[in-house]
Amino acid sequence: MDLSYGEAAEAFRAEVRAFLSSHWPPAADLRGADLKAFIRAFRAAATEAGYLYRAVPKRYGGSEQPVDVIKAQVIREEFARARAPMEVGGNGMNMTVPTLLEKGTDEQKELFIRRTVEGDYIWGQGYSEPGSGSDLASVRTKGELSADGSKWIINGQKIWTSQGMQSTHMFMLVRTEPDAPKHDGITYLLIDLNQPGVTRRPIRQMTGEQGDHTFCEFFFDNAETPVSWQVGERGQGWYVSRTTLKHERASIGSADGLGRQFAKLVELAKEVDRIGDPVIRDKLAQIEGFVLSHRYTSFRLFSCAAAGEDPGPVSLMMKLLLTEIGHEMALLAQELIGEHAFTEPAGAGGRGNRGPRGPEKWLDQIMGSLGNSIAGGASNIQRNIIGERGLGLPRDLAMSGER
């Protein structure tokens, strides 16, 4: 075992540092549109240098670098140290671009990838529906060809779209072959959201969070999209949607967020003057055993990725582990905040405008931790995946007839 990155990585680090020191930060008085333009130019220079959009071909605005998880890690660390912006985030880079690179037509790649990379297009995910959660392949939003065969006409409802109010476009799963077996009747469509047939509405969450930054639901009433914006074959959308980004995804810091949250929990115990209580100290250390297991396992996954080795079933466990630790932290936080639990935190949910917040701010985590059991693959589905794909147990009867 050795947690250093090696000489070649350190030489590369010096190179990245030199780049950053000559390109970042912006002048302190830069504001508004000027600052935006500076950041855009910075990203372009960082891409030119080979540090950003490494999996994206040059002709679509990327830097087209060979896979190297160590270099990618060094880049993340140095950009974070310099507080320099990395790639634009969101569904566009995580989902749309990799899907188009693998399954898109040349026209689609030309139309969408560069504009997404440069942050002009923001993508919403149109997967879940009120009647289709874990059983995603049961989607009922309907797509029908126009009389001249040039457009898809879309009717139905999508839900739980992150960044929905900001999204310019959506990638969505639409039922186009109602008579086919359910996985074979779905088509993957791209759609422009700024059109009369699309209505969007933010969802108010249990945390109290509301407003333009929350999840949205979308209503489609004869919305249209060109047939040329269909990705993959008609009826093959389910399989198109399985495309995932694997490129340099392993990151040694993937557990840092959890570690920071745990450190805040220790701070909370100090703030409410319970840190000397042996029961609290024991519970904190108990939780930290899981936090550290998660952290060192992220080292393990990173190390395996760098060496091109399969880490085995443990990679299937990380999401559920993170979720479960979040629940344990929520329960201890609830004990620690005591009567602060009587008051709603300012800017409930955590992203709205907020004033000064006391220990009651943990209500955001206490309630928000529940969202992790649902979003991105519900916990019971994670348990099935660990049991079936990880441990090789026979598939559930309800699902064994399906692919």
Place this chain on the structure above:
Amino acid sequence: MHFHLTEEQKAIQEAVRGTLADSWPIERIHAFADGDADFDRASWDALMALGLGGILLPDSGMGLLDAALACEVAGEAAAAGPLIGQLLAVAAAAASGKANPDALASGEAVATLVHGGSAFVPCARAADIFLVVDRAAGVRLVPAGDGVTIEAVRASDRTRPVSKVAFADGAGEMLFAAADPVTARLADAALVLCAADALGGAQKVTDMSVAYAKEREQFGQPVGRFQALKHQLAHMALDVEPARALVWYAAYAWDAELPDAPRAAAMAKAHLCDVYVRATRAAVAAHGGIGYTWEYGLNYWFRRALFDRAWLGSPSEHRARAADLASW
């Protein structure tokens, strides 16, 4: 950056696994568990023939991580014999310059670990040497017979039976004073090796439960198809597999003498011994009736989980230490 096992380390584990499969099958465990001995010469000699005794010799090219990997497999196999004591006695003797580690490294002499302040010592009747590690009183090497009183007890862990042991004042030779940093290092190393034993045992009972769920049929189905059991098994795996890296890190930190090595050892011991208890309890539940029988053998690991948890200080004791070490 390397934070997974090398091919060589996997090969060593396979060698230990194969050796114990041959020399310590379940039939031998059954016979041993019903007998009076606290040591099994044949399986011990087979392990020592692999050279395990010398892992912690300063020139072995190996370290605590490799020792932990061996202890993990011993835990998996429910091996008899004081492997942890043997490994650490070699390290202590070599580091002190006051005792010759050769007979211990070869396995010719058998050493067991005495946790300072505890009267209960595994495999005490077979031991030639007692390695007493006491954070408050230092490290001693005490030869059997020299002021050592041993009283047999009916031990709950049938694979590593304890006896009650008392030492006359000043028995044996003091290798390191309490304040010597080596004393704390040896105590920390013992915690890591105990955590490794727990990891191996917890993985073993998880594997047994999964295998049984694929084979056992009820309602015309393998029971592992039922979601309730599938989810229980998924949780066992979720408890055990990520904890593996905690043991690796604690061993690596000890080998690299990182500042957080003592705390990592405490966290690993506390966490893995809890994991082991949960895993063995869940394993009996997952098996149903067969798991509750003596003949199936799950109880040997269950009993080892009781032992590991109580030995060298309980999880809550080490969590309290970890809290202090973090200056909470």
